Amino acid sequence: MTGSNEAEREALHAEILAFVHAHRDGLRDDDALGALLEKVADFQERAIPSYARLARRRRERGDARLPAAVPTDVFRYTRLAVHPPEDDRRIFRTSGTTHGERGKHHLRDLSLYDRGALIQGERFLFPDFADGKKLRGVILAPSPDEVPDSSLSYMLGLFAEHFLSEPEFLLRDGNLDHERLRTLLHERDNGPVALLGTSFAFVFAEEALGSARFQLPKGSRIMQTGGFKGRSRSYDPPTMRRMLSSRYGIDEHAIIAEYGMTELSSQFYEGELRALLLGAAFEDVPSAEARVLIPPPWVRAFPVHPETLERVPDGELGILRIDDLTNLDTIACIQTSDLAQATTEGIVLRGRAEGAVPRGCSIAIEEILGDVE
Secondary structure: OOHHHHHHHHHHHHHHHHHHHHOOOOOOOHHHHHHHHHHHHHHHHHHOHHHHHHHHHHHHOOOOOOOOOEEHHHHHOOOOOOOOHHHOOEEEEOOOOOOOOOOEEEEOOOHHHHHHHHHHHHHHOOOOOOOOOOEEEEEEOOOOOOOOOOHHHHHHHHHHHHOEEEEEEOEEOOEEOHHHHHHHHHOHHHOOEEEEEEHHHHHHHHHHOOOOOOOOOOOOEEEEEOOOOOOOOOOOHHHHHHHHHHHHOOOHHHEEEEEOOOOOOOOEEEOHHHHHHOOOOHHHOOOOOOOOEEOOOOEEEEEEOOOOOOEOOOOOOEEEEEEEOOOOOOOOEEEEEEEEEEOOOOEEEEEEOOOOOOHHHHHHHHHHHOOOO
16 A cells, blocks of 8 residues: 555544544434545545446446445455555455355454444443443354454454453354353343344254243343354244244343344444333334344445346335445445345345346446456
């Protein structure tokens, strides 16, 4: 990175950090967000040749109302970063459950990731635990020491450090310590617990625990994240919440999903737990059958048409595009294959696009990899 690019990068970093801090209360300013995203995308276009190629092709087609978005599959085939490999601070990798190649997210600096993750975690998971108070933590996921290339484990490690008291990671070498889980969840005298884990780990626990049932203390909460891509068993979200509520003796409003991905630096959360803990009326909370995921104010998320990649009207089904301001050193504008609808509060997920890669994404993949002349 040249000296001028380095200075520009540092100025953008400071501007993004200030934006994240200024909007930590959840209030949005989409005009200011859009303007800053344009600056970041322009910087990334000048620093990443393959991204410049994609952006140029879009302009040639007269299709440049928004910065070009890169399909997540591209992260499996090429390096997407504004800095050279020797400046990598951390490389997060996708699970690789459905493809031979694992997608890679090359991060030079974790400060934006950390700040955003902790703000979102406090806002949606721990809004009632401030001023240094900590909640007992039980985590059904590998520790960040065991899988240092997992963005999810890294995030859970942040939560363990900042929000949890004596947290224990119970998924080790692919095996769940269900006996330790039983012991920890029967310790009611130690107060409420935050039970955090992957969706598949909770299914694993469901099978391992047999007839055991728990009654988590008042104030407890559950966060489950991740889907069932490449797995032999799957549950739709309402079924998963009912299963967790029955097993752990906890109100369904205290069970929320987190949505994130390796290629992003930010996370979305359902708002039911925050509403419950802060005393909102349940009729003010999104429908239990079609819960809304709320993006942070430094993220712009909306569904697009699978062929044109143009934004579809609110309420219509499309494939989800996410523009993440904290992805400064990689690609800010990401095109997923997740089906979604936009609402006034956020995004409702409707599964994944089945079959072949959507045509718009396929064209973008070819253009960014240089296979189209």
